[in-house]
Amino acid sequence: MSSDELKDFLDQKVVQYNHPKFLEDDPIQIPHRFTKKEDIEISGFLTATIAWGNRKSIINNASRLMDLMNHAPHDFVLNHSDEELEKLSSFVHRTFNGTDLQYFVKSLRNIYLHHKGLESVFSKYQLKQTLQPAISNFKSVFFELPHPKRTKKHVSDPNKGSAAKRINMFLRWMVRDNSTGVDFGIWNSLSPAQLSCPLDVHSGNVARKLGLLTRKQNDAKALEELDINLRKLDPLDPVKYDFALFGLGVFEKF
Template structure:
């Protein structure tokens, strides 16, 4: 599909309007943090949901809901106030390779972040670059595993500086930062700008981006993400990641 820049922008802008709508929530994992109104509950529910967001979407949503139930439907309160014995029930949780041990570790690491680093938003802000949060993601991983942890759990947080596209954490950041006025993304992190976000690059968005000439690199890695980010910023420098809705919608719902 060969469109000039203005035609491409016009086509994708229409797709953003089509998919960046409240009904998108019904079939998307973002519905899980949408159960909450308190900032910290939204953050923690969003982060945990995004962490397990790979594989079948229905199974992601069901397992994320189950995980929130295990946290007594009060994620922040559970994270901050849990005792060692409270963690035992998390041992039953499993989503693909994310198991009960990982789950308990995540709760401990989140407690460390809220008590000692002023929360999730503060860490990402601290290392944010004017047009990139990829260093922030890498530093976040370091902070997350400052506490005593199982080495196996480290694989569940990507490091863009080791050439990962870090799809799930970029998706989580989109949820927290982007203010879309339609009630899909939350926009509760006011200290970080949508222009600093990167597109959650996965098999669907990658394939559509290649067909539209936004991406030439074959692998979905950090280098491809950089290329895609540059292409999307070229279309809208203030809110480049709104096009995630267009790329994802075209790939998943339209088989583009």
């Protein structure tokens, strides 16, 4: 199909899938349980961190995580006791375990106390056209405290070739506007034009079938290629097409 036909097709799929009913089976439902900005950020970041594997399992484990944090993640991060932190040791989602979670809470506390919060860190290192370098710098800040070596694998780094799917998804949640009731639009210091698509198996395979991606691996170079092509379709909000690509792959087996 022509570029105009492709845009029309994908725009229709965006309308279909960028819809509140999308929340019913998606991990983004977890931060939608909160109204306070910092609660949305922290619950969203932790949920995105464990967002790989079966979506039902992700939602169940993210819900358990919120239980462990007394359904007040910002207050928990800032004011947890040693006993409350120890209770996190029982948590596990695939290879992300209680040791990892305990460090994540300590690091988030450091970020909110000494770096003005999650938004401030990403905003500080943003570039006009992309947030990928900001993700790499965020990882450096996140692990500036003494940390378990094993835990570093749970924060991706585009500078080391990763497509950083989960952090790009988290950034989409925080930055894209909430006009459809799906994303939140609570980070005004960043622009949707800077976002990159959360590239996974589903979105990657559909993008290749549609001619938006030629690289076979779902890595940083593939993400760069997909960014270029999605920005041709909509330079102001390229990541709205995440819904179309994901929906076509997961729900329509395109």
